[in-house]
Structure formats: C-alpha cells, structure tokens
Amino acid sequence: MNSILNYITWNVDPEIFHIGPLSIRWYGLLFALGFVIGQRILTKIYVAEGRTEGDVDVITLYMIIGTVIGARLGHTLLYAPDYYLSHPIEILKIWEGGLASHGATVGILLSLWLFSRKYKFDYVWVLDRIVIVVALGGALIRLGNLMNSEIFGHPTNLPWGFIFERSTEYSHVPRHPTQLYESLSVFLLFVLLYWLWAKYKTALPRGLLFGIFVTSLFTFRFLVEFLKENQEAFEDQMALNMGQILSIPLILVGVAILIKVWLKPTPALPGGHLPETTSKKEKSNV
Known part of the structure; x- marks a missing residue:
C-alpha cells in the first residue's frame, strides 16, 4: 500500500498463504475472528449476568449456522435469483464468495429465536446482548471486504481515496474506501453498545440495545450506499439500490x-430468564 499525495494505492493480496489446495484468506480469517473474539466478549457478559459459558457455546453454534445460511441465501436469492435458482448446487459454493449482510441479519434473528425458544431465554434479552458482538463482527467483515478489494465506492478526489489495483474494472481511479467507512462506523457502534451494557447492565430498558443497533447500523448502511458502486447490474436502473431498499424496513x-x-x-x-422458567424453578425448590 503506497500513499501518493492525494490517493492511496491498494494492492493487498486477499490470500495470506496456501498449502497445496488449502488457501487461507484475509476475509475468512477476519470472519472467523469475529466469532472467536465475540464468543469471549459474550462469555464475559453472560457470566456477569449469571449465565454459564455453556450457554455461550450453544448460542455461538446457532449464530454461526444462522449467519452463514442467512448471508448466503440473502445473496443468492436477492441479488442473483435467476442464476442460482437455475443452478441450485452453486448456492452451496460459499468459498466462491457472495454473502449478504441483510440475509445474515434475518438468519441471526431466526436462529436466535429458535435458540431462545428451545432453551427458555427471553428473546429480547438475547438480542440486546448479541448485538454487541455482532457489531464487532460486522466491523471485521468489512475489513475483509477491503482485503478482497470489493464493495468499494464511487470515484473521489479526497486525499484518502483508494486505487484498488486488483479490481480489473476500476483499477485506475481513486475511489471512496466505503469498506473502511462501514468498518469504522460499526466498530464505534460496538464501543457504544458495550459501554452502555458495562455501565448499566440490567438497568438498561429491555430492547434498548437492539433498537440502537438496528437503527444506527442500517441508517448508516442506507446513507453509505449513495457512495458505493452497485453490486449487480440490475441496480443501475433503480432509484435506490438493493442494499438501501432492504435497509428501510429494518430502520x-x-x-x-x-x-x-x-x-x-x-x-x-x-x-x-423467562418468568415461567423462574416460577418453575421456585416451585421445584419448595
């Protein structure tokens, strides 16, 4: 990466190293780090509120499954449905890229609802805590997009514009590094949410953290899309792109x-703990 007066040349190899057919890439590493670091933070939160590390292990499994399936289906069914419905086996090829954050959001919400129902958690309590680590994971994933030289913005004359040399279509013009814009904004959201939890814990009104997260995340996503190149050609004919349309109901x-x-x-x-769960425990101790 070189800075030349009024722009930054970005030419980072997406692959860290490979051993035979096995390739370790920055995106995959940062994606995994989101879950690893998030699990440690969530464990601290759960233990501080009287839950166990075992609860975190289970919810992490639900989160991984919900995130991957939701993000993949979100991309294939919302951005390229004709192709993937005609080639359904291609949906399984996650390693070839194609994950959508809005799909991941739906997948996470559904998987956590199933988790809460099965293990008798208050769903809103779960959401209020999980969004803290989801924000951190989102910041890391956007850094992965930067390493892949993807999901970048329109041309800019600003001194922090990036020339993405590995993009064959857009390799000679400085562009908004929208990956960094989103990564920084979501990281700051993580700091805010964690600070609020650490300061007030159970004194926080039920649903507050989740409401702040959803409103802030998707409002910024809606706005930053005005600076981005569209991901699919069909979006060029739309007043708002797919990312903005999908953000509106969540906002x-x-x-x-x-x-x-x-x-x-x-x-x-x-x-x-759900009220009926507490009452059952109290009855069993009588």
Missing part, C-alpha cells in the same frame, strides 16, 4: 422499538 423496526422503549420502558429480565 423502521429499530425506530419503532426505540419509541416503545421511550414511551413504556420495561426492565430487563435478570439473566434473561
């Missing part, structure tokens, strides 16, 4: 949650 959900929290705040359930 509305987040705003609705924050309004509800503001008008009628309810306390978080200690340890995320």
